[in-house]
Amino acid sequence: MYYREVRHPGPAEIQLIDYASRIAGIAIERDRSQTALTRAVKQIEKSEAQLRHIVDAIPQMIAVLNPDGAVLYMNQTMLDYTGLTVEEVMAKDVRDRAFNPEDVARFRGERLEALSRGVPFQNEKRVLRKDGHYRWFLIHYNPLLDDQGRVIRWYATGTDIDDRVQAEERTRNENLVLREQIDRDSMFEDIIGTSEALSKVLRQVRRVALSDSTVLILGETGTGKELIARAIHKRSSRAEQAFIGVNCAAIPPSLISSELFGHEKGAFTGATKRRLGRFESANGGTIFLDEVGDLPSEAQIALLRVLQEREIERVGSSKSISIDVRVLAATHRDLNAIVAEGKFRQDLLYRLNIVPIEMPSLRERTADIPLLVKYFIDRFGKKAGKKYRTIDKRTLKLLQAYSWPGNVRELQNVIERSVILSDGDTFSVDETWLKREPPQIVRPTIALNGALHKQEKEMIEAALAASHGQIAGPSGAAIRLGLPTRTLDSKIKRLGINKFRFKP
Structure with missing residues:
Protein backbone atom coordinates (compact mmCIF):
# COMPACT_ATOMS: atom_id res chain seq x y z
CA MET A 1 0.00 0.00 0.00
CA TYR A 2 2.71 2.44 0.85
CA TYR A 3 6.05 0.57 0.53
CA ARG A 4 8.40 1.46 -2.37
CA GLU A 5 9.30 -2.12 -3.12
CA VAL A 6 7.04 -5.09 -3.64
CA ARG A 7 6.54 -7.21 -0.59
CA HIS A 8 4.03 -9.59 0.90
CA PRO A 9 1.65 -7.99 3.39
CA GLY A 10 1.78 -9.15 6.91
CA PRO A 11 -1.15 -9.68 9.27
CA ALA A 12 -1.20 -6.00 10.26
CA GLU A 13 -1.33 -4.81 6.65
CA ILE A 14 -4.06 -7.31 5.79
CA GLN A 15 -6.13 -6.13 8.74
CA LEU A 16 -5.65 -2.49 7.66
CA ILE A 17 -6.74 -3.33 4.09
CA ASP A 18 -9.83 -5.06 5.52
CA TYR A 19 -10.71 -2.02 7.58
CA ALA A 20 -10.25 0.30 4.62
CA SER A 21 -12.40 -1.84 2.35
CA ARG A 22 -15.16 -1.86 4.91
CA ILE A 23 -15.05 1.92 5.27
CA ALA A 24 -15.14 2.31 1.49
CA GLY A 25 -18.08 -0.08 1.23
CA ILE A 26 -19.99 1.83 3.89
CA ALA A 27 -19.32 5.13 2.07
CA ILE A 28 -20.38 3.68 -1.29
CA GLU A 29 -23.56 2.15 0.23
CA ARG A 30 -24.44 5.41 1.96
CA ASP A 31 -24.02 7.30 -1.29
CA ARG A 32 -26.20 4.77 -3.08
CA SER A 33 -28.83 4.98 -0.30
CA GLN A 34 -28.84 8.77 -0.37
CA THR A 35 -29.32 8.71 -4.13
CA ALA A 36 -32.12 6.20 -3.83
CA LEU A 37 -33.77 8.20 -1.02
CA THR A 38 -33.55 11.40 -3.03
CA ARG A 39 -35.12 9.64 -5.97
CA ALA A 40 -37.84 8.20 -3.71
CA VAL A 41 -38.59 11.62 -2.15
CA LYS A 42 -38.81 13.19 -5.58
CA GLN A 43 -41.11 10.39 -6.69
CA ILE A 44 -43.29 10.85 -3.59
CA GLU A 45 -43.40 14.61 -4.11
CA LYS A 46 -44.28 14.07 -7.74
CA SER A 47 -46.98 11.55 -6.80
CA GLU A 48 -48.30 13.87 -4.09
CA ALA A 49 -48.39 16.78 -6.53
CA GLN A 50 -50.24 14.60 -9.02
CA LEU A 51 -52.65 13.49 -6.28
CA ARG A 52 -53.28 17.09 -5.23
CA HIS A 53 -53.83 18.03 -8.85
CA ILE A 54 -56.40 15.25 -9.13
CA VAL A 55 -58.08 16.24 -5.84
CA ASP A 56 -58.15 19.91 -6.90
CA ALA A 57 -59.88 18.90 -10.12
CA ILE A 161 -77.79 19.91 0.08
CA ASP A 162 -79.18 23.45 0.29
CA ASP A 163 -81.80 22.87 -2.40
CA ARG A 164 -82.97 19.75 -0.57
CA VAL A 165 -83.18 21.60 2.75
CA GLN A 166 -85.14 24.43 1.14
CA ALA A 167 -87.47 21.95 -0.58
CA GLU A 168 -88.11 20.15 2.72
CA GLU A 169 -88.88 23.48 4.37
CA ARG A 170 -91.27 24.44 1.57
CA THR A 171 -92.97 21.05 1.83
CA ARG A 172 -93.43 21.49 5.58
CA ASN A 173 -94.97 24.91 5.05
CA GLU A 174 -97.18 23.67 2.22
CA ASN A 175 -98.39 20.85 4.46
CA LEU A 176 -99.10 23.37 7.18
CA VAL A 177 -101.05 25.54 4.77
CA LEU A 178 -102.95 22.47 3.51
CA ARG A 179 -103.88 21.46 7.06
CA GLU A 180 -105.10 24.98 7.74
CA GLN A 181 -107.09 24.92 4.51
CA ILE A 182 -108.75 21.67 5.55
CA ASP A 183 -109.60 23.22 8.91
CA ARG A 184 -111.07 26.26 7.21
CA ASP A 185 -113.25 24.08 5.01
CA SER A 186 -115.36 23.37 8.09
CA MET A 187 -116.43 27.04 7.95
CA PHE A 188 -118.77 28.50 5.31
CA GLU A 189 -117.04 28.87 1.94
CA ASP A 190 -119.07 31.67 0.34
CA ILE A 191 -120.27 35.09 1.32
CA ILE A 192 -124.06 34.73 1.47
CA GLY A 193 -126.41 37.70 1.53
CA THR A 194 -128.00 40.54 -0.42
CA SER A 195 -128.51 43.13 2.35
CA GLU A 196 -127.34 46.68 1.78
CA ALA A 197 -124.88 46.44 4.67
CA LEU A 198 -123.15 43.44 3.06
CA SER A 199 -123.39 44.85 -0.46
CA LYS A 200 -121.55 47.97 0.71
CA VAL A 201 -118.69 45.79 1.99
CA LEU A 202 -118.52 43.82 -1.26
CA ARG A 203 -118.31 47.05 -3.26
CA GLN A 204 -115.34 48.05 -1.12
CA VAL A 205 -113.76 44.63 -1.71
CA ARG A 206 -113.99 45.02 -5.48
CA ARG A 207 -112.31 48.42 -5.34
CA VAL A 208 -109.55 47.63 -2.87
CA ALA A 209 -108.66 44.26 -4.45
CA LEU A 210 -107.17 46.03 -7.48
CA SER A 211 -104.59 47.85 -5.35
CA ASP A 212 -101.76 46.42 -3.25
CA SER A 213 -102.56 48.45 -0.13
CA THR A 214 -102.77 47.08 3.38
CA VAL A 215 -106.36 46.48 4.49
CA LEU A 216 -107.69 46.38 8.06
CA ILE A 217 -110.94 44.41 8.38
CA LEU A 218 -112.92 45.30 11.49
CA GLY A 219 -115.91 43.55 12.95
CA GLU A 220 -117.27 41.37 15.70
CA THR A 221 -116.25 37.75 16.10
CA GLY A 222 -117.94 35.45 13.61
CA THR A 223 -118.85 38.06 11.00
CA GLY A 224 -116.71 36.47 8.28
CA LYS A 225 -113.62 38.69 8.25
CA GLU A 226 -111.46 35.91 6.78
CA LEU A 227 -113.94 35.40 3.94
CA ILE A 228 -113.56 39.06 3.04
CA ALA A 229 -109.76 38.72 3.14
CA ARG A 230 -109.94 35.73 0.80
CA ALA A 231 -112.28 37.61 -1.51
CA ILE A 232 -109.77 40.47 -1.73
CA HIS A 233 -106.95 38.03 -2.49
CA LYS A 234 -108.92 36.14 -5.17
CA ARG A 235 -109.75 39.37 -7.00
CA SER A 236 -106.19 40.73 -6.81
CA SER A 237 -103.20 40.30 -9.12
CA ARG A 238 -101.78 37.88 -6.52
CA ALA A 239 -104.66 35.42 -6.87
CA GLU A 240 -102.39 32.70 -8.32
CA GLN A 241 -99.94 32.99 -5.39
CA ALA A 242 -100.24 31.78 -1.80
CA PHE A 243 -102.81 33.00 0.71
CA ILE A 244 -101.47 32.33 4.21
CA GLY A 245 -103.74 32.89 7.21
CA VAL A 246 -102.47 33.33 10.76
CA ASN A 247 -104.61 33.55 13.88
CA CYS A 248 -102.41 35.74 16.08
CA ALA A 249 -104.54 35.04 19.16
CA ALA A 250 -104.09 31.25 18.83
CA ILE A 251 -100.27 31.26 18.92
CA PRO A 252 -98.42 31.58 22.27
CA PRO A 253 -96.70 34.99 22.57
CA SER A 254 -93.29 33.29 22.97
CA LEU A 255 -93.67 31.59 19.57
CA ILE A 256 -95.44 34.24 17.49
CA SER A 257 -92.22 35.83 16.13
CA SER A 258 -90.86 32.45 15.11
CA GLU A 259 -94.19 31.52 13.51
CA LEU A 260 -94.42 34.74 11.52
CA PHE A 261 -90.80 35.35 10.59
CA GLY A 262 -89.16 31.90 10.92
CA HIS A 263 -86.08 30.90 12.89
CA GLU A 264 -82.58 29.57 12.41
CA LYS A 265 -81.52 26.17 13.65
CA GLY A 266 -80.47 26.45 17.29
CA ALA A 267 -82.10 29.88 17.73
CA PHE A 268 -83.83 28.58 20.87
CA THR A 269 -84.44 25.32 22.71
CA GLY A 270 -86.27 22.96 20.40
CA ALA A 271 -85.23 24.73 17.18
CA THR A 272 -83.54 21.66 15.70
CA LYS A 273 -83.81 22.88 12.12
CA ARG A 274 -84.13 26.15 10.30
CA ARG A 275 -87.76 27.01 9.57
CA LEU A 276 -89.32 29.49 7.19
CA GLY A 277 -91.96 31.75 8.70
CA ARG A 278 -95.42 32.51 7.36
CA PHE A 279 -94.23 35.71 5.70
CA GLU A 280 -91.61 33.85 3.64
CA SER A 281 -94.18 31.18 2.78
CA ALA A 282 -96.52 33.91 1.54
CA ASN A 283 -93.82 35.64 -0.53
CA GLY A 284 -95.39 36.90 -3.73
CA GLY A 285 -98.88 36.37 -2.32
CA THR A 286 -101.02 37.55 0.59
CA ILE A 287 -100.79 37.05 4.34
CA PHE A 288 -103.89 37.43 6.52
CA LEU A 289 -103.22 38.35 10.15
CA ASP A 290 -106.42 37.56 12.04
CA GLU A 291 -106.80 39.06 15.53
CA VAL A 292 -103.84 41.35 14.91
CA GLY A 293 -104.76 43.26 18.06
CA ASP A 294 -103.44 40.33 20.12
CA LEU A 295 -99.87 40.61 18.81
CA PRO A 296 -97.25 41.04 21.58
CA SER A 297 -95.14 44.19 21.49
CA GLU A 298 -92.02 42.50 20.03
CA ALA A 299 -94.00 41.12 17.11
CA GLN A 300 -95.66 44.51 16.61
CA ILE A 301 -92.23 46.09 16.09
CA ALA A 302 -91.22 43.40 13.60
CA LEU A 303 -94.53 43.75 11.73
CA LEU A 304 -94.05 47.51 11.54
CA ARG A 305 -90.68 46.92 9.91
CA VAL A 306 -92.26 44.56 7.38
CA LEU A 307 -94.83 47.19 6.44
CA GLN A 308 -92.22 49.97 6.23
CA GLU A 309 -89.13 48.24 4.80
CA ARG A 310 -90.60 45.05 3.27
CA GLU A 311 -87.92 43.09 5.11
CA ILE A 312 -87.92 40.43 7.81
CA GLU A 313 -85.32 38.82 10.06
CA ARG A 314 -85.58 35.23 11.19
CA VAL A 315 -85.31 34.62 14.93
CA GLY A 316 -81.65 33.90 15.69
CA SER A 317 -80.36 35.79 12.64
CA SER A 318 -79.34 39.38 11.98
CA LYS A 319 -79.61 38.99 8.21
CA SER A 320 -82.44 40.90 6.50
CA ILE A 321 -84.58 39.07 3.94
CA SER A 322 -86.56 41.06 1.37
CA ILE A 323 -90.14 39.92 0.83
CA ASP A 324 -93.05 40.87 -1.41
CA VAL A 325 -96.24 40.21 0.56
CA ARG A 326 -99.57 41.98 0.73
CA VAL A 327 -100.78 42.28 4.32
CA LEU A 328 -104.45 41.97 5.23
CA ALA A 329 -105.26 42.25 8.93
CA ALA A 330 -108.41 41.80 10.99
CA THR A 331 -109.54 42.24 14.55
CA HIS A 332 -112.71 42.33 16.63
CA ARG A 333 -111.03 44.62 19.15
CA ASP A 334 -111.14 48.40 19.33
CA LEU A 335 -107.58 49.22 18.31
CA ASN A 336 -107.94 52.89 19.27
CA ALA A 337 -108.84 51.81 22.80
CA ILE A 338 -105.90 49.44 23.19
CA VAL A 339 -103.60 52.10 21.71
CA ALA A 340 -104.82 54.42 24.47
CA GLU A 341 -104.10 51.66 26.99
CA GLY A 342 -100.54 51.35 25.65
CA LYS A 343 -101.05 47.79 24.45
CA PHE A 344 -100.83 48.53 20.72
CA ARG A 345 -98.44 50.77 18.78
CA GLN A 346 -100.08 53.81 17.27
CA ASP A 347 -97.61 53.91 14.35
CA LEU A 348 -98.50 50.29 13.54
CA LEU A 349 -102.20 51.16 13.61
CA TYR A 350 -101.56 53.93 11.08
CA ARG A 351 -99.73 51.46 8.82
CA LEU A 352 -102.48 48.83 9.07
CA ASN A 353 -105.43 51.19 8.79
CA ILE A 354 -104.72 52.42 5.25
CA VAL A 355 -107.98 50.94 3.93
CA PRO A 356 -110.44 50.00 6.70
CA ILE A 357 -113.41 47.73 5.98
CA GLU A 358 -116.07 47.32 8.65
CA MET A 359 -117.96 44.03 8.64
CA PRO A 360 -121.60 44.40 9.68
CA SER A 361 -122.87 42.19 12.46
CA LEU A 362 -125.66 39.71 11.74
CA ARG A 363 -127.99 42.01 13.72
CA GLU A 364 -127.42 44.64 11.02
CA ARG A 365 -128.23 42.25 8.17
CA THR A 366 -131.26 40.31 9.36
CA ALA A 367 -132.54 40.30 5.76
CA ASP A 368 -129.72 37.83 4.96
CA ILE A 369 -130.73 35.31 7.64
CA PRO A 370 -133.21 33.32 5.46
CA LEU A 371 -130.55 32.91 2.74
CA LEU A 372 -127.93 31.85 5.28
CA VAL A 373 -130.33 29.40 6.93
CA LYS A 374 -131.13 27.76 3.60
CA TYR A 375 -127.44 27.59 2.66
CA PHE A 376 -126.44 25.92 5.94
CA ILE A 377 -129.42 23.52 5.89
CA ASP A 378 -128.44 22.33 2.41
CA ARG A 379 -124.81 21.99 3.37
CA PHE A 380 -125.19 20.14 6.67
CA GLY A 381 -128.20 18.17 5.48
CA LYS A 382 -126.14 16.79 2.60
CA LYS A 383 -123.44 15.70 5.05
CA ALA A 384 -125.97 14.03 7.34
CA GLY A 385 -127.93 12.44 4.50
CA LYS A 386 -131.05 14.45 5.34
CA LYS A 387 -133.30 16.49 3.08
CA TYR A 388 -135.79 19.11 4.31
CA ARG A 389 -138.90 20.11 2.40
CA THR A 390 -139.75 23.22 4.40
CA ILE A 391 -138.45 25.51 7.14
CA ASP A 392 -140.69 26.08 10.13
CA LYS A 393 -141.98 29.69 9.91
CA ARG A 394 -141.85 30.16 13.66
CA THR A 395 -138.21 29.04 13.64
CA LEU A 396 -137.35 31.54 10.90
CA LYS A 397 -138.96 34.40 12.87
CA LEU A 398 -137.14 33.26 15.98
CA LEU A 399 -133.82 33.25 14.15
CA GLN A 400 -134.43 36.75 12.76
CA ALA A 401 -135.45 38.11 16.17
CA TYR A 402 -132.37 36.77 17.96
CA SER A 403 -129.44 39.19 18.47
CA TRP A 404 -126.70 36.68 17.43
CA PRO A 405 -123.76 37.80 19.60
CA GLY A 406 -121.67 35.14 17.83
CA ASN A 407 -122.91 36.35 14.43
CA VAL A 408 -122.80 34.04 11.38
CA ARG A 409 -120.57 31.52 13.12
CA GLU A 410 -123.12 31.10 15.91
CA LEU A 411 -125.92 30.73 13.34
CA GLN A 412 -123.89 28.06 11.55
CA ASN A 413 -123.38 26.11 14.79
CA VAL A 414 -127.07 26.28 15.75
CA ILE A 415 -128.18 24.99 12.35
CA GLU A 416 -125.60 22.20 12.28
CA ARG A 417 -126.72 21.06 15.74
CA SER A 418 -130.35 21.13 14.71
CA VAL A 419 -129.67 19.11 11.53
CA ILE A 420 -127.87 16.45 13.57
CA LEU A 421 -130.54 16.17 16.27
CA SER A 422 -133.78 16.74 14.34
CA ASP A 423 -136.12 14.24 12.68
CA GLY A 424 -138.64 14.72 9.90
CA ASP A 425 -138.53 16.81 6.73
CA THR A 426 -139.38 20.17 8.33
CA PHE A 427 -136.45 22.10 9.70
CA SER A 428 -136.86 23.67 13.13
CA VAL A 429 -134.66 24.92 15.97
CA ASP A 430 -135.15 24.48 19.70
CA GLU A 431 -135.67 28.05 20.95
CA THR A 432 -133.92 27.24 24.26
CA TRP A 433 -130.67 27.10 22.32
CA LEU A 434 -130.94 30.84 21.62
CA LYS A 435 -129.89 32.44 24.88
CA ARG A 436 -131.38 35.83 25.57
CA GLU A 437 -129.18 38.60 26.95
CA PRO A 438 -129.69 39.24 30.68
CA PRO A 439 -132.09 42.15 31.31
CA GLN A 440 -129.50 44.13 33.25
CA ILE A 441 -127.29 44.21 30.16
CA VAL A 442 -130.08 44.93 27.70
CA ARG A 443 -131.78 47.77 29.64
CA PRO A 444 -128.96 50.33 29.38
CA THR A 445 -128.80 49.74 25.63
CA ILE A 446 -132.54 50.36 25.32
CA ALA A 447 -132.22 53.45 27.49
CA LEU A 448 -129.35 54.76 25.39
CA ASN A 449 -131.18 54.18 22.14
CA GLY A 450 -134.25 56.06 23.35
CA ALA A 451 -132.61 58.86 25.36
CA LEU A 452 -131.76 62.34 24.32
CA HIS A 453 -128.14 63.24 23.63
CA LYS A 454 -127.72 64.86 27.01
CA GLN A 455 -128.94 61.80 28.90
CA GLU A 456 -126.87 59.54 26.64
CA LYS A 457 -123.74 61.59 27.31
CA GLU A 458 -124.34 61.53 31.07
CA MET A 459 -124.75 57.75 31.09
CA ILE A 460 -121.57 57.22 29.06
CA GLU A 461 -119.57 59.58 31.26
CA ALA A 462 -120.86 57.80 34.37
CA ALA A 463 -119.79 54.45 32.94
CA LEU A 464 -116.36 55.87 32.00
CA ALA A 465 -115.92 57.27 35.50
CA ALA A 466 -116.85 53.91 37.07
CA SER A 467 -114.40 52.07 34.78
CA HIS A 468 -111.63 54.71 35.23
CA GLY A 469 -111.69 55.58 31.55
CA GLN A 470 -111.36 52.01 30.33
CA ILE A 471 -113.65 51.20 27.39
CA ALA A 472 -112.86 47.58 26.53
CA GLY A 473 -112.30 44.57 28.76
CA PRO A 474 -114.41 42.80 31.39
CA SER A 475 -114.54 45.90 33.62
CA GLY A 476 -114.78 48.44 30.80
CA ALA A 477 -117.53 50.95 30.10
CA ALA A 478 -118.78 48.99 27.08
CA ILE A 479 -119.71 46.01 29.27
CA ARG A 480 -121.39 48.28 31.84
CA LEU A 481 -123.51 49.86 29.12
CA GLY A 482 -124.20 46.64 27.23
CA LEU A 483 -122.71 48.03 24.02
CA PRO A 484 -120.13 46.67 21.57
CA THR A 485 -116.78 48.37 22.13
CA ARG A 486 -116.70 49.94 18.66
CA THR A 487 -120.24 51.29 19.01
CA LEU A 488 -119.41 52.94 22.32
CA ASP A 489 -116.21 54.40 20.91
CA SER A 490 -118.06 55.97 17.98
CA LYS A 491 -120.67 57.43 20.40
CA ILE A 492 -117.88 58.94 22.52
CA LYS A 493 -116.43 60.63 19.43
CA ARG A 494 -119.86 61.79 18.21
CA LEU A 495 -120.76 63.29 21.60
CA GLY A 496 -117.34 64.91 22.01
CA ILE A 497 -116.53 63.15 25.29
CA ASN A 498 -112.91 63.29 26.46
CA LYS A 499 -112.40 59.71 27.66
CA PHE A 500 -108.85 60.38 28.87
CA ARG A 501 -109.98 62.69 31.71
CA PHE A 502 -111.54 59.69 33.48
CA LYS A 503 -108.22 57.82 33.66
CA PRO A 504 -106.51 57.88 37.06
Missing part, protein backbone atom coordinates in the same frame (compact mmCIF):
# COMPACT_ATOMS: atom_id res chain seq x y z
CA ILE A 58 -62.71 17.15 -8.24
CA PRO A 59 -65.78 19.45 -8.16
CA GLN A 60 -66.65 18.33 -4.60
CA MET A 61 -65.27 20.06 -1.52
CA ILE A 62 -62.47 18.05 0.12
CA ALA A 63 -60.42 18.84 3.24
CA VAL A 64 -57.60 16.91 4.93
CA LEU A 65 -57.45 17.05 8.73
CA ASN A 66 -54.93 15.84 11.28
CA PRO A 67 -56.03 13.28 13.94
CA ASP A 68 -57.26 16.11 16.20
CA GLY A 69 -59.40 17.62 13.44
CA ALA A 70 -57.23 20.64 12.59
CA VAL A 71 -57.34 21.53 8.89
CA LEU A 72 -54.16 20.70 6.96
CA TYR A 73 -55.35 21.15 3.40
CA MET A 74 -58.42 22.19 1.38
CA ASN A 75 -58.77 21.38 -2.28
CA GLN A 76 -59.11 24.11 -4.90
CA THR A 77 -62.88 23.65 -5.14
CA MET A 78 -63.29 24.53 -1.47
CA LEU A 79 -60.82 27.42 -1.71
CA ASP A 80 -62.71 28.85 -4.70
CA TYR A 81 -66.08 28.45 -2.95
CA THR A 82 -65.06 30.00 0.38
CA GLY A 83 -62.58 32.55 -1.02
CA LEU A 84 -60.00 31.48 1.59
CA THR A 85 -56.25 31.56 0.89
CA VAL A 86 -53.79 28.76 1.67
CA GLU A 87 -52.45 30.85 4.58
CA GLU A 88 -55.96 31.35 5.98
CA VAL A 89 -56.62 27.61 5.73
CA MET A 90 -53.68 26.96 8.07
CA ALA A 91 -54.99 29.45 10.67
CA LYS A 92 -56.56 28.14 13.88
CA ASP A 93 -59.88 29.94 13.32
CA VAL A 94 -60.42 28.58 9.82
CA ARG A 95 -63.47 26.54 10.90
CA ASP A 96 -65.16 29.63 12.36
CA ARG A 97 -64.48 31.46 9.10
CA ALA A 98 -65.60 28.68 6.74
CA PHE A 99 -68.68 27.44 8.63
CA ASN A 100 -71.62 29.12 10.32
CA PRO A 101 -70.44 29.84 13.90
CA GLU A 102 -73.74 28.53 15.32
CA ASP A 103 -73.20 25.17 13.60
CA VAL A 104 -69.58 25.04 14.79
CA ALA A 105 -70.63 25.70 18.38
CA ARG A 106 -73.52 23.24 18.22
CA PHE A 107 -71.42 20.36 16.84
CA ARG A 108 -68.20 21.05 18.76
CA GLY A 109 -68.70 18.45 21.49
CA GLU A 110 -70.26 15.91 19.12
CA ARG A 111 -67.43 16.36 16.61
CA LEU A 112 -64.63 15.88 19.16
CA GLU A 113 -66.30 12.74 20.45
CA ALA A 114 -66.67 11.38 16.91
CA LEU A 115 -63.00 12.15 16.10
CA SER A 116 -61.88 10.25 19.20
CA ARG A 117 -63.81 7.14 18.14
CA GLY A 118 -61.94 6.94 14.83
CA VAL A 119 -64.94 5.75 12.79
CA PRO A 120 -66.70 7.50 9.86
CA PHE A 121 -69.37 10.07 10.77
CA GLN A 122 -71.28 12.95 9.20
CA ASN A 123 -73.16 16.15 10.03
CA GLU A 124 -74.91 19.04 8.29
CA LYS A 125 -73.38 22.52 8.36
CA ARG A 126 -73.79 25.83 6.60
CA VAL A 127 -70.68 26.80 4.61
CA LEU A 128 -69.97 30.49 3.99
CA ARG A 129 -69.68 31.28 0.31
CA LYS A 130 -67.26 34.04 -0.71
CA ASP A 131 -70.24 36.31 -1.57
CA GLY A 132 -71.33 36.23 2.09
CA HIS A 133 -74.22 33.75 1.75
CA TYR A 134 -74.50 30.42 3.57
CA ARG A 135 -75.54 27.14 1.96
CA TRP A 136 -76.22 23.82 3.66
CA PHE A 137 -73.69 21.00 3.13
CA LEU A 138 -73.61 17.38 4.24
CA ILE A 139 -70.07 16.74 5.55
CA HIS A 140 -68.74 13.13 5.52
CA TYR A 141 -65.66 12.37 7.67
CA ASN A 142 -63.59 9.26 6.83
CA PRO A 143 -60.40 8.23 8.74
CA LEU A 144 -57.07 6.96 7.28
CA LEU A 145 -55.59 4.36 9.68
CA ASP A 146 -52.04 3.01 10.07
CA ASP A 147 -51.10 -0.68 10.60
CA GLN A 148 -51.93 -0.41 14.30
CA GLY A 149 -55.39 1.03 13.60
CA ARG A 150 -54.48 4.55 14.70
CA VAL A 151 -55.88 7.57 12.83
CA ILE A 152 -53.19 9.43 10.89
CA ARG A 153 -55.49 11.59 8.74
CA TRP A 154 -59.15 12.51 8.33
CA TYR A 155 -60.66 13.14 4.91
CA ALA A 156 -63.78 15.34 4.89
CA THR A 157 -65.99 15.74 1.82
CA GLY A 158 -68.86 18.21 1.48
CA THR A 159 -72.01 17.76 -0.63
CA ASP A 160 -74.31 20.74 -1.29
